[in-house]
Amino acid sequence: MSGAHDKYLELVGVLRDARRSPSWAAPDDREILGVLEDLFDQLTPEEQDRANGEGWRGWPDLYDAYMEEHPMRERALDIHDPRTLGAPPREWRLVA
């Protein structure tokens, strides 16, 4: 993984944690989202594809549901391991 990808994933986690706060308001996200937008341009094509498929990581409800279903997945994250790629459709059904 590139340094930009490490930073990108770290900030997605920061975004997710901020959204857990009862006082969170959507405009609070703007600064981090702006940085994520700039970082995205520095990712490799493979990292960009992965980041695009993992928007669910930024949302506490979707992330928690995913981790509940796949408790070992977070520990096994590896961009070269196809078993860890992609989100199952259940997370997206929760959005609708």
Place this chain on the structure above:
Amino acid sequence: MNPLFRAMLPAEDGAPQIGDGRNLLGVRPSDVKGASAGPGQGGLSVTVGDYRRMMAPLRPKAFGGLHSETVMYELPQATLTVASNLHLGPVHDRTSHAVIEAREPCPVPAFQLAIQATRPHWARTAPPTEGP
């Protein structure tokens, strides 16, 4: 022709907010190279045909993205006429990214007005029922 997708902040009337910042309908100062707008000079970023190619930090949650405030809008390419002085620049194969540029060279403020005149033609895109 494929529609052009762009995630933007909504105004009170439901259409995109106009401005020159992120997630607004308009170009930022850094979006146009040089002193005037024109072909190859940059413009308004859009994703052509498939919103799943749009970068996650811009896409709304309902479209599989990270953004908490943007709404997905789409614009028919037919809106980009000679009369509008707008056209679509080259489309990047992998990302489906392109920019709406000035068709003929013009001052940046005139290009900004041409972009913002498309506001009535942007329609909200319905979210997918089962995600991307």
